[in-house]
Amino acid sequence: MDMSAGYYEGARLDLNLNGRIGHLMPGDKLNLAGVQSPGSDYEAYAADLKREIARALGVAYESLTGDYKGATYYSLGYGSAEIYNITKRRRANMLSPWCAWVYELWLEEAIWSGLVPFPGGHDGFVANRAAAARSVWIGDPKPLADILKSAKAFEVLDKLGVVPAAHISEAFGYDIEDVYSARQQEQDLRKQYSLPEPVHGNAGGQGAALSPEDQDDADDEGRDDND
Numbered sequence: 001m002d003m004s005a006g007y008y009e010g011a012r013l014d015l016n017l018n019g020r021i022g023h024l025m026p027g028d029k030l031n032l033a034g035v036q037s038p039g040s041d042y043e044a045y046a047a048d049l050k051r052e053i054a055r056a057l058g059v060a061y062e063s064l065t066g067d068y069k070g071a072t073y074y075s076l077g078y079g080s081a082e083i084y085n086i087t088k089r090r091r092a093n094m095l096s097p098w099c100a101w102v103y104e105l106w107l108e109e110a111i112w113s114g115l116v117p118f119p120g121g122h123d124g125f126v127a128n129r130a131a132a133a134r135s136v137w138i139g140d141p142k143p144l145a146d147i148l149k150s151a152k153a154f155e156v157l158d159k160l161g162v163v164p165a166a167h168i169s170e171a172f173g174y175d176i177e178d179v180y181s182a183r184q185q186e187q188d189l190r191k192q193y194s195l196p197e198p199v200h201g202n203a204g205g206q207g208a209a210l211s212p213e214d215q216d217d218a219d220d221e222g223r224d225d226n227d
Contacts, residue, residue, distance in 0.1 A: 004025055004028070007025045047061075047067070050064060050065050050067075058086040058087065058090065059083060060076070060079050061079075062076060062079070073146075077143065077144065077146065080142070080143035081143070084142040084143065091137070095137070095139075096137040099135070099137050100133070100135050100137070103133065103135050104129070104133035107133055108122070108125060108133075111125045112125075118132065136175075138170055138173060138174075139173070140173055141170070141171055141172050142171065
């Protein structure tokens with residue numbers, strides 16, 4: 001045993017890329033253990049390999065394999081939220097720059113051909129290229145484990161004034177300008193058809209629901225005005 005320990009003290013055993021195995025001591029044998037299929041440990045072994053593959057690809061294990069055994073509603077939500085951080089980094093460093101480059105080339109050609117009017121024409125665009133071609137690529141929103149809880153959390157943050165409306169819209173995959181434009185169109189359409197404006201209860205702002213105490217005060221003020 002002492003002779004064997006001294007022999008392998010400086011020997012190198014490397015089973016990584018291209019595998020490097022040192023010379024064995026005369027009389028020793030190298031046994032590579034494997035997982036037998038079918039076997040009691042094969043399923044756990046295969047699942048572990050698939051988790052490594054899913055992590056390297058930046059996707060959830062359940063999405064890669066379709067295996068939802070043992071998963072819960074919240075574990076799926078938190079797992080998707082973690083993977084979404086990888087998606088955001090890839091989107092910001094890979095997809096968004098490419099889309100911005102294509103958009104800039106299209107916009108320059110459209111201005112040069114007269115399809116898109118621009119102050120100063122093509123020369124004006126070239127002089128203000130960075131500002132004129134600035135774009136934001138939102139992409140799909142982060143998967144939400146519980147959309148009701150997320151909506152309530154955003155409502156509280158909005159009332160505290162710590163989160164702008166643009167961030168809330170982006171969390172659901174919408175651009176704030178598109179949201180306001182759509183709401184304006186809906187408002188004009190309701191006026192056209194003489195429909196009442198919706199009341200957004202507990203959402204703050206105009207039309208918000210009043211508490212019982214505030215409602216009593218409003219009623220008292222109304223009676224005083226009538227008197």
